[in-house]
Amino acid sequence: MPQDFYRIKRLPPYLFAEVNALKAAARARGEDIIDFGMGNPDLPTPQHIIDKMVEAVADPKTHRYSQSRGIPGLRKALAAYYARRFNVELDPETEAIVTIGSKEGLANLAQAISAPGDVILSPNPSYPIHPYGFMIAGATIRHMPIGPEYDYMRELERGVQHSVPKPIAVIVNFPSNPTAQVVDLDFYGEIVDFARSRGIYILSDLAYSEIYFDEDKPPPSILQVPGAKDVAVEFTSMSKTYSMPGWRIGFAAGNPELIGALTRVKSYLDYGAFTPIQVAATAALNGPQECVAEARAIYKARRDVLVESFGRAGWDIPPPPATMFAWAKVPEPWHDKGSMAFSKELLQEAGVAVSPGIGFGEHGEGHVRIALVENEHRIRQAARNLKKFLAQKEPTSAEPAEAL
Template sequence: MSDTASLDDSSLDDSPNIDAPAIDAPTTDPVRAPFEVKFASRVDRLPPYMFGRINNSLYQKRRAGDDVIDLGMGNPSDPPDPVVIQKLHDASSDPGNHGYSKSNGIANLRREVAGKYYRKYGVRLDPDHEIISCLGSKEGFSHMCLALMGPGDTAMIPSPYFPVHMYGVILASGNVVALDVADPDKFLRNVAYTCENMMPSPKVLIVNYPHNPSSAVIEPDFFVEVVRLAKKYGFMVIHDFAYADVAFDGYVPPSFLAAPGAKDVGVEFTTMSKGYNMAGWRVGFCAGNADMVRGLGTIKGYYDYGMFQAIQIAAIVALRETEANVEKQSAIYQGRRDVLVNGLRRLGWKVEPPKAGMFVWAEVPEPWRSAMSTMDFAMKLLEEGNVAVSPGSGFGTAGEGYLRMSLVENEHRLRQAVRQISKCLG
């Protein structure tokens, strides 16, 4: 038989049947591995939220109808001045205010901030290049860390620390060296020591006075030395000045920018959340070094379109017309401070009256200090006394053994809180 004949023989045709299934149909769905969400390493570096246990118990107790006195969060309970609220109403009624706003803030608001700095601190600022508005100072601070820091960069921060001072740096992929904040002179010596002995040298120093949570304060010469060290060692400075407007007994918190040469090396963040009772409005500012301000503006330009313009217009009125009310609000906080401090002292607690800020930083009394952790003690006050406080361990290991108690409740409620604490520990 010829080769041609064999190829034409249909009985020997072994070409595939294209109508047949390639494989047998499965009778069951294949077993799949569980779907996994993989976070970025920056998220994996964040610890569990320290106040989650407190907040969950507080929520459950209030759902059950318990009247819990909340001294945990520094969330102002007093309203803004009525003229500010009215201006927000009027401005929000204008259709022209409902579009996107500039991320660095409207010009008149930045000018008003410059005016306050000059009136209160004698600091001259260029509103076009040395001031930028933020969605609260916390947002501005976090984005400034993104603008300045990256892998391998180190920031020096105060200890105990307000969480964003630590984790704003970590989210920017930076590293942290925490320095004891209690003694200002020791803090400055530790800054110099760290810069002398660490390679590469730290890139940023973060300071926060009046300090949260400890309420530590400083005098103007502290910032003069900060500027000197910054120029000597080449680090930039970020001052979180959130409690600029809340001070007692004649103490006036100094501005970092009032120190000679401060604008050469750093910036300062302020907010209208505290003294102006505008916490939920999210109005903050960054002022100082023009290059650092520009860097923050670059980051913000990619992240947001600025705050609602009606809020900015109302904030102008607040800065322009309600400074007297800011002073009155400080007097209210001072009265609350005295009630809480005196009440705790009568119970035998060691507590110093703060000169500024919205918190009392109280040492846990014996025998409780030796018998249990600060977190467990805070849970005891909540579960058995219906008083919520912030355990000092939530602000780092240096906070262990202390409680942070906010002054947001009125004097009557603070007296009630002291009575409930006394009964709980009785």
């Protein structure tokens, strides 16, 4: 029997699986693991959203197949959000679609627009669906290193210049998972100008639009750039904004050709998210927004406790300006051993789980991602464990951190 499946061959083993297996084994032994590994929001979904879901589910009409591209009321609610938050006008008929989480939207857009061999520019390090959604679709990925040490526009130009055939699209994700990097509207303006002049689509992932810590600088949407809709589509998500990760609701908005392509593919693949979930999502977007500010304040408080307590324990964590992640260099004794070795030791010896940077791509090596999904008390406990752990460790090498 053939087992050498074309697509499966292109998917490397999931790098986080190693740490996850150790985590599961420690828990099976009854150990308490303080888990900063997965970006899985721990806050409960606000009550008014749950109430709306319960009300809708009691109506048998909602039990039928829903609409693949989303119920009209929810697409209108997304357009209203873009209007009030970004001053961007969207036609809910042609420029907006509901997805079963933004991850599903990204993966199915990849299926919709790429043929084998088409080149896509994807950030590295990145959230895995960015490159792998396209790899599964048979496209070729050119990884673009991102981070403070790289000039983004130079890397973008280089990526286009040295790719044959010319890339069909570039993926951008700010605020970034995993690095938490944020950008301003001028930055998006440059990318849009570049993409329009070269005939390249932009796929923007704005999953962390509402998780930011500088009240004066909410992350912009790329669709705010005049003319962006000629080339750009943007994904947003209910998962982090309204603490609804398990509900599986997200959106794509922007360029009508890309939205049309995604709509067409999805019309063959699914009947849309369960209607009561879409009704509740509509209530979330149209209803009171205090819950969004509250979630933001909780993540900010956790961030501050993390930075302060881990810093006192001997590990400097740069405060992330947005997202629910801190992105930190592995402490000095592990510079040579790398992020995977550090993550494993930290888990086994301190009972603290983080995600090794290498799992987000080769340019993530030397870092780990710490998700703010444990409460302040548990973060402080982790800092105490960390302090003991670091105190036991002698640097294993006198070499400088060149390997990073």
